Amino acid sequence: MTTPLIFAIPKGRILDEALPMLAKVGIEPAPEFFDKANRSLMFGTNQAHVSIIRVRAFDVATFVAHGAAQIGIVGSDVVEEFNYSELYAPVDLGIGRCRLSVAQPKDDAEQIDNISHIRVATKYPNLTSRHFEAQGIQAECVKLNGAMELAPSLGLSRHIVDLVESGSTLKANNLVETDRIIDISARLVVNRAAFKMRSEELTGLVQKFRELVGQV
Numbered sequence: 001m002t003t004p005l006i007f008a009i010p011k012g013r014i015l016d017e018a019l020p021m022l023a024k025v026g027i028e029p030a031p032e033f034f035d036k037a038n039r040s041l042m043f044g045t046n047q048a049h050v051s052i053i054r055v056r057a058f059d060v061a062t063f064v065a066h067g068a069a070q071i072g073i074v075g076s077d078v079v080e081e082f083n084y085s086e087l088y089a090p091v092d093l094g095i096g097r098c099r100l101s102v103a104q105p106k107d108d109a110e111q112i113d114n115i116s117h118i119r120v121a122t123k124y125p126n127l128t129s130r131h132f133e134a135q136g137i138q139a140e141c142v143k144l145n146g147a148m149e150l151a152p153s154l155g156l157s158r159h160i161v162d163l164v165e166s167g168s169t170l171k172a173n174n175l176v177e178t179d180r181i182i183d184i185s186a187r188l189v190v191n192r193a194a195f196k197m198r199s200e201e202l203t204g205l206v207q208k209f210r211e212l213v214g215q216v
């Protein structure tokens with residue numbers, strides 16, 4: 001019997017858009033997956049050789065990069081933040097679209113043109129440092145895991161780097177977007193070693209996703 005293929009999917013907001021895509025490529029989670037009272041983290045599917053794990057978005061990349069899961073779905077923000085060499089991201093799924101941006105208080109007139117150091121609250125210290133480094137600015141990142149928008153009003157940092165979609169979270173917290181770092185969408189990710197070792201199964205699955213999004 002072959003070991004099942006482990007497919008990692010994020011439990012956050014991408015999940016609702018990812019499940020119909022999985023169904024279209026022929027993978028449907030077992031009914032227990034939809035039972036909120038069920039505390040399992042790994043689920044069978046309609047395909048005997050495919051299991052699903054539901055983990056936090058950042059952890060999808062970690063599970064797949066280390067080969068604990070062979071394939072997964074995760075935002076390109078996470079792929080680029082980690083930059084794991086073992087993570088192959090062959091398909092842009094076109095879901096979970098947003099952008100990673102710099103923001104600051106609406107009434108803060110400070111320009112960052114003439115400064116060499118900046119303090120930034122963010123969940124993305126690597127992307128943030130890289131972005132400011134390219135402008136000759138050293139970024140001191142304060143790592144938060146959510147609610148970055150609170151940082152400026154509470155004096156944690158003047159600037160934040162966070163995900164923006166509609167802009168309503170920034171607006172509700174009196175912040176304005178000052179720079180766009182990257183555009184983001186969800187990617188199909190595959191562990192490179194697994195892609196070689198289990199090439200038949202994984203190439204077939206990658207191809208189905210490519211066809212689904214019209215990237216043939």
Ligand SMILES: Nc1ncnc2c1ncn2[C@@H]1O[C@H](COP(=O)(O)OP(=O)(O)OP(=O)(O)O)[C@@H](O)[C@H]1O
Nearest residue numbers: 012013014056057058075076077096097098163165
């Ligand atoms: N406002 C948004 N619009 C569209 N896509 C988003 C938005 N916010 C996040 N995403 C995408 O969804 C992914 C997961 O975001 P989500 O907010 O569900 O995670 P989270 O709750 O911050 O994660 P966790 O609880 O696992 O730390 C992000 O990595 C990004 O790719």
Ligand SMILES: O=P(O)(O)OC[C@H]1O[C@H](OP(=O)(O)OP(=O)(O)O)[C@H](O)[C@@H]1O
Nearest residue numbers: 146147162163164165166167168169170
């Ligand atoms: O521009 P908008 O449409 O307002 O979306 C942006 C918000 O969405 C995400 O947060 P989420 O709602 O996932 O909550 P989180 O802070 O717990 O991650 C992100 O971190 C922003 O706060």
